[in-house]
Each structure stands twice: as C-alpha cells, then as structure tokens.
Amino acid sequence: MAYTRRTANFEKNESFKNSENSSSAGTSQKPMENFVSLSSINPYITCPLCNGYFVDATTVIDCLHTFCKSCLLKYFDEDNTDCPKCHYQIHQSHPSHYVAFDRTMQDIVYKLVPGMQAEEQRRREQFKLKQKKKEDKERREQEKNGSFEKDENGGDLASNESPETSKSNEEENKGKEVPTNTKDDDECCSSEQDPSLMHRRNDEPVLIRLIPDSKLDPIDRSFVRLSAFATINTVKRLLAYLLFADITKYNEFDIFCNYELMGRDFSMAFIRKTRWRNKPEPVVLMYKERLDF
Incomplete structure (x- = not known):
C-alpha cells in the first residue's frame, strides 16, 4: 500500500515538473507578430x-x-x-x-508612413526659400524701376512729388510716431485694426430668452444677449455647457421659435426678422430633447 502511494506521489511530481517545464518553455518563446499591410x-x-x-x-x-x-x-x-x-x-x-x-x-x-514627416518639412523649407527669393527679386526690381530714381529737380519719380512737397511732408511727419506692425501669430488683429470692428462688438446685439419644455431643466439665467451673427449652433453649445457642463453634447437639443424647428446655421438676425418678425425683444427660443426619426 505504501509502495503504491509513493509511486503515485512520484508520478504526480513528475507530471507537475513536466507541465512546469512546458509552461516555462512556452513563455520563453517570442509571441508571433502580426504585420498589417499599409495598403489596408x-x-x-x-x-x-x-x-x-x-x-x-x-x-x-x-x-x-x-x-x-x-x-x-x-x-x-x-x-x-x-x-x-x-x-x-x-x-x-x-x-x-x-x-x-x-x-x-x-x-x-x-x-x-516612413519618412513622410521629414519629407514634408524639407518641402516646406524649400517652398519658403523659393518664396523668399521671389520676394527679394521683386523688391530689387521695384528699387531699380522707381524707388531710388530721382528726377532733374531731385524729386522722387515714384511719388511724383516736388522737392518742396517732399520737404513739407517730411516736416509734417517728423513728430508723428510711425506705426509698426507688432502682430504675431497669436494675435487676431494687427495694431492698425480695431478689435471692436473686427469682432463686431459694436453691432446691435439680439436679446433672447431660453425656455425648456417639460422634460428639460431650466437654466439659471434664461435671458442671453448675443451677437446678431451668432447661430443656433452657438446656442446649443451654450445650453450643453450650462446643463451638462459638456459642450460636446450640443447635438442633444432642438431649438424652436414659434413652434418651428430652427436650422443649426440660422443666425439671430435671421430669426428675429423672419421668424420673430421684428416683434419686441426678447426673442423666445424653446429647447427640447432631440428626436431622431
């Protein structure tokens, strides 16, 4: 009985060792790599x-x-x-x-794509160099044709001014500060441009009131003053931010004016004239959950 028990234990240990060796051999093998064709x-x-x-x-x-x-x-x-x-x-x-x-x-x-980024950078540098040479050539031609040529009286041929006129202009501009272009890549307007005009801040705004249907919550401040060029899409993004704090959910709303569905690109000025028909403000817009048919 003891012999059979020892034999069974020996066979059990041998089988455990074999399984351990096979598992270690399996882990030492490198996993097969699956290559995907670039054309796919x-x-x-x-x-x-x-x-x-x-x-x-x-x-x-x-x-x-x-x-x-x-x-x-x-x-x-x-x-x-x-x-x-x-x-x-x-x-x-x-x-x-x-x-x-x-x-x-x-x-x-x-x-x-191998080498595409380096190739694209090389082509862009080549294009910039070509443009620079072209601009330098045009500048030299302008200087040669008129910028530094003088007439018999000493006037500038490019401006066709007499010496007296040129002198008076120089004295007039002497005390003035010459505007410099300080615009960099991060600025939306140059120093000569008025930001209020570029961003239409002086345009007449449109006062709207946002009211929900029975399924959605009202917002804390329902009266909003928007630019006349703001679209329904802008209103949807505002609602998504105020209700869900997530602007990406703006497509979950439909906006109605006088129970008519408003298109996403309808501007406030367009709605005020064609749907609200120039009635006294605010323009009432109702927002509902979007229904997909």
Missing part, C-alpha cells in the same frame, strides 16, 4: 480629394470626415459649403469656421 490602412489616412496622405489633417466638426487643409480650403473657395465626402451641409456662408485641425490623425499618419 490607406483608406483611413488618405485624403478623398487628392488621394494622398493627409497633410495638415483637418476634420469637419459635425460629420468627422478628414481632409488635407489645403484641399478642403480650395474646395470651399469654389463656393462649396458641404462636406466633400458625405455632402453634409456644413454652413451656408462660413463652412471654414466649422472645421478643425486634427493633430491626432496627423500624428498617426506621420508614424505610419
């Missing part, structure tokens, strides 16, 4: 307009289709206002305001 990924990282890899990948905010920045802007320059792929209406007048640079997609393209 191409439809997801190429621009539908130029059929090339994305350069400055730009995505339409609503339908999330991506294109090269230059391709998409050229498409908009041809008086197109829809998405080139699904033909979704982006905006009737300013479609370029509803697209955004897709940094994640561009990083993916640079990582998947």
